[in-house]
Amino acid sequence: MVKEDDVVLCTVKKIEGTTVFLDIENDGEGSMVMSEVAAGRIRNLREYVFPNKKIVCKILKILPGNVQLSLRRVTGKERESVLERNKKEKTIKSMLKTALKNPEKTIEKIKTKYELWQFLDEAKTNPKIISEFMSEEETQIFQKIIAEKKEKEKTAKRLITLKSNSESGLYDIKSVLETKEADIRYLGSSKFVVSVTGKDFKDLNIKLNKTLAEIEDKAKKKKLFIEIKEK
DSSP states (O other), X not given: OOOTTOEEEEEEEEEXXXXXXXXETTSOEEEEEGGGTSSSOOSOGGGTOOTTOEEEEEEEEEETTEEEEESTTOOHHHHHHXXXXXXXXXXXXXXXXXXXXXXXXXXXXXXXXXXXXXXXXXXXXXGGGGGGTSOHHXXXXXXXXXXXXXXXXXXXXXXXXXXXXXXXXXXXXXXXXXXXXXXXXXXXXXXXXXXXXESOHHHHHHHHHHHHXXXXXXXXXXXXXXXXXXX
C-alpha cells in the first residue's frame, strides 16, 4: 500500500487540460497538476508527459479517491533507485516463470515476507531462503538460473551532462540521446547515465565508448553543452 512521500513508477494514462492522470504501478490511480510536472514555465506539457510514458513520481497527498503526484520533486537518485527496483522485479518474474510450474502462487508467497527486488538480492547472497518458497527441485533450478545470470550480466556505464539554452532544447536532447545501443536514464539536473550490458567487459567498453562518441558528435552538431565524466 502506497503512502505519502513514497516514490513510485507510474504510467501516463491520459492528459485532460492541465491535469495528468496516471496509473500507479500495482497501486491504483493518481493525478498530477501542471505545476508538479516541472519547475518554471511549461510551454508544451507533452514534452514532459504523454500517454503510455513511464515516469517516476513522488506521492504528495492521499485523499479519498485521489492520489496527488509530483514529477518535479523526484531526485535523480530516487528515480534511479525506482527504475533499478523495477528492472529487478521484471528479472525475477522472468526467472520464476522459467523455474516454476506455478510462478504466480510463489510470487504471492514471497511478497508476504519480501519485496520481489529484495528477494532477488537476498537470494544471491543467501541461497538458503529460496527453499522457504520452493520445492527442492525448483530451488535447484532457480539457483542454477541465478548462477547463470551472474555469469552473463556485466554492465559498463558512464555519467554525462547534457544542456541546451535553445527553445528546442528538450527536443534536441531527446534526439541526441536516441540510440538502441545503450540504456539511458535521466538522473535530474541535466545528468544522464549511459549503460550497456553484456558478457565481456572489453567488448562492453568498446560498445560504450562508440555510443558516447556518437552522442558527443550529435550534441556538438546541435551546439549542446556535453560533458562525459571519466571513470
